[in-house]
Structures are given as C-alpha cells and as structure tokens.
Amino acid sequence: MIDQGISKQTLQRLPFYLGYLKTLDKVTVETVSATTIAEALNLNQVQVRKDLASVCSLGRPKIGYVTQELICEIEHFLGYDNAESAVIIGAGKLGKALLGYRGFEEYGLNIVAAFDADENVVGTEENGKKIFPMSKLKNLCERMKIHIGIITVPAEYAQRVCDSLVESGILAIWNFAPVHLTVPEHILVQNENMASSLAVLSKHLSQKFSEEAQKIG
Numbered sequence: 214m215i216d217q218g219i220s221k222q223t224l225q226r227l228p229f230y231l232g233y234l235k236t237l238d239k240v241t242v243e244t245v246s247a248t249t250i251a252e253a254l255n256l257n258q259v260q261v262r263k264d265l266a267s268v269c270s271l272g273r274p275k276i277g278y279v280t281q282e283l284i285c286e287i288e289h290f291l292g293y294d295n296a297e298s299a300v301i302i303g304a305g306k307l308g309k310a311l312l313g314y315r316g317f318e319e320y321g322l323n324i325v326a327a328f329d330a331d332e333n334v335v336g337t338e339e340n341g342k343k344i345f346p347m348s349k350l351k352n353l354c355e356r357m358k359i360h361i362g363i364i365t366v367p368a369e370y371a372q373r374v375c376d377s378l379v380e381s382g383i384l385a386i387w388n389f390a391p392v393h394l395t396v397p398e399h400i401l402v403q404n405e406n407m408a409s410s411l412a413v414l415s416k417h418l419s420q421k422f423s424e425e426a427q428k429i430g
C-alpha cells in the first residue's frame with residue numbers, strides 16, 4: 214500500500230534515491246536493495262526501506278526492487294513523468310540562470326517563459342525562452358494552464374509579484390526572494406532562502422571552532 218500522507222523529509226530524500234538509482238548500469242544492476250541504497254548514500258537502512266515502501270509496493274524479500282521499476286515508481290510518485298509548466302518572474306541574474314538550466318526537465322519542471330518589468334529585457338530571449346511584459350502574465354498563465362510561478366525579483370517587489378501570480382491562477386510558488394510571502398490558504402510557497410542555509414553552515418562552523426578553542430585552552 215502506498216502512503217500518500219508522506220512526510221516532507223521522505224519527500225526530500227526521494228530525489229537522492231532517484232539520482233543514485235540512475236547512476237546504476239541498466240544492464241548489470243537489474244535489482245537493488247534498500248540496504249545497497251542506504252550504504253551508497255550513507256543513510257540508515259531502516260529509514261530507506263520505510264521511505265521506499267511508502268512509494269513503491271514492488272519490493273521483494275531478499276531480492277529488493279527491480280531497479281528500472283523502482284525508478285519509474287519514484288518518478289511517478291514525484292510527478293516527474295507528468296511535467297508541470299512554470300513561469301519565472303524577474304529575468305535578472307538569477308532568473309536567467311534558472312532559464313538556462315536544462316536539468317529541470319528531468320525533475321518534471323518545464324519553464325516555458327519569463328516575465329519582467331524592465332522594458333530593456335522584455336522582448337529578448339534566454340535559452341530560447343521568451344521574456345514577456347508583466348501585462349501578459351495573466352493571459353499566458355490562464356491560456357497555458359500554468360500552475361507554478363518562480364519568483365526571482367528583488368525582495369521589495371516579491372509580494373506584489375506573488376499577488377499577480379495568485380490572480381493569474383498559479384497554485385504553487387517557488388520563491389527565491391528573501392522575504393516572507395502572504396498567500397491564500399490554497400497556495401503552496403516553497404522558499405529557497407540562502408540566508409537560512411548559510412546560517413546552518415556558519416552556526417556549525419562557529420560551534421566547531423569554539424570546541425577546538427576549548428580543547429586547546
């Protein structure tokens with residue numbers, strides 16, 4: 214039985230399993246066990262077994278999973294086999310970098326266009342993707358049934374842009390601006406805040422350094 218009420222932690226580990234499974238040779242590695250995956254990724258095997266059981270019911274005792282079946286099951290669970298279209302708002306340094314990244318398609322994300330308020334940017338293309346004026350946002354999103362909006366504008370404009378995305382029928386927002394967004398209940402916001410990630414790194418380092426200093430002192 215596949216568990217649809219999967220935890221966020223399990224969800225975040227699934228792409229790692231998938232990345233590893235895709236490195237395996239299709240011909241020689243026909244089957245793979247949770248233990249092998251756990252050892253390769255340096256994870257707890259009980260956790261890996263539980264994670265896989267929640268998305269795939271095809272595991273067999275002593276054999277494990279047929280590698281290609283497991284890849285398909287995880288991709289299907291994550292929706293990678295059913296690409297979602299997305300738009301980017303803010304075609305500056307970060308927006309253009311994301312437009313240029315070809316790897317998203319592998320994760321079921323198809324960035325179809327970008328929008329910007331700067332008329333010097335509007336009308337140009339990045340990686341074959343057109344950059345439109347904001348006035349075209351609602352029409353394009355409704356016409357193309359776009360459900361994901363990616364925000365890469367400066368923090369002070371992010372809420373305004375977020376509101377425009379919600380008005381345009383977007384249901385999920387990937388927010389790179391370092392600001393809290395207020396959205397209606399049915400909208401999911403995933404924040405990519407580098408300051409939060411760096412805070413974890415620098416706290417870890419400062420703890421390490423103070424432990425070292427205590428040892429020496």
Ligand SMILES: NC(=O)c1ccc[n+]([C@@H]2O[C@H](COP(=O)([O-])OP(=O)(O)OC[C@H]3O[C@@H](n4cnc5c(N)ncnc54)[C@H](O)[C@@H]3O)[C@@H](O)[C@H]2O)c1
Pocket residue numbers: 302303304305306307308328329330331334347364365366367368370373374389390391407
């Ligand atoms: N550059 C990075 O490596 C990086 C990394 C992490 C997070 N961020 C965050 O991403 C955001 C963008 O950063 P950047 O470096 O790409 O900035 P940038 O100034 O290069 O680009 C911002 C773009 O947004 C457009 N814009 C501004 N207001 C707009 C509006 N109301 N509607 C539509 N477009 C608008 C601008 O015309 C510009 O093209 C910022 O919030 C930044 O903090 C950037």
